[in-house]
Amino acid sequence: MGIKAVLIDFDGTLANTNGIVIRSFQHTYRTFQGREEDEAVIKQTFGEPLRTTMIRVFGAEYEDEAVEVYRSFQMNRFEAAIEPFPGMDELVKQLKAKGYQLALVTSRVRESAVRGLRKFGLDGYFDVITTVDELMKHKPDPECINVTLEKLGTPAEEAVMLGDTRFDILCAQNAGIPSVLVDWSVMPEEERRQVRADFLAKTPDEILKWITDR
Numbered sequence: 001m002g003i004k005a006v007l008i009d010f011d012g013t014l015a016n017t018n019g020i021v022i023r024s025f026q027h028t029y030r031t032f033q034g035r036e037e038d039e040a041v042i043k044q045t046f047g048e049p050l051r052t053t054m055i056r057v058f059g060a061e062y063e064d065e066a067v068e069v070y071r072s073f074q075m076n077r078f079e080a081a082i083e084p085f086p087g088m089d090e091l092v093k094q095l096k097a098k099g100y101q102l103a104l105v106t107s108r109v110r111e112s113a114v115r116g117l118r119k120f121g122l123d124g125y126f127d128v129i130t131t132v133d134e135l136m137k138h139k140p141d142p143e144c145i146n147v148t149l150e151k152l153g154t155p156a157e158e159a160v161m162l163g164d165t166r167f168d169i170l171c172a173q174n175a176g177i178p179s180v181l182v183d184w185s186v187m188p189e190e191e192r193r194q195v196r197a198d199f200l201a202k203t204p205d206e207i208l209k210w211i212t213d214r
Helices: 018-033 039-043 050-058 060-075 088-097 110-120 143-152 166-175 189-195 204-213
Strands: 005-008 101-105 128-130 159-163 179-182 199-201
Touching: 005 143, 018 039, 018 050, 018 060, 050 060, 088 101, 088 204, 101 143, 110 128, 128 143, 143 159, 143 166, 159 166, 166 179, 166 189, 179 204, 199 204
Parallel strands: 005 101, 005 159, 101 128, 159 179, 179 199
Antiparallel strands: none
């Protein structure tokens, strides 16, 4: 049967947004707590919806204000601070040229996800973009994948998810589709072993080969 649809996470998988995400969180910590947080602690939130993190860290009563502080800091710095991980933009183009359906499945809001794709020249390559602002539940719940596959008209057995966090891999497992974990993930080694992705890819070329061989 083979793979027909490739679902790709944005932050940490397609795009290197690590630096701007950490800077945005540190700005928010300074604003609300007068301090900076250990980067390792911030990295543990990667892949989690922003509002979920803000409620846990700063409290539900500050949710909206914390989100606004974070996003306002990031807004005018976003495009200048991000780049595709080496070879990932070419992977997207190669997959499209080979006839695969492509979907972006991200915990980022649509406005910034589209801005990122536009900067990379990839905004015309994705058949579907599924973002956090159109969902009731979030990764690792499989809703984002289920919604995406419904939009594509593709069954789960013909799809794969590319991600960099436990949220992505567990989401794929919960949706019943195979998963690829990218080796440039900041996820600790022990956590990588625990989530048990179907394939650990060291390069985009390895991703392409793994998909086309299936």
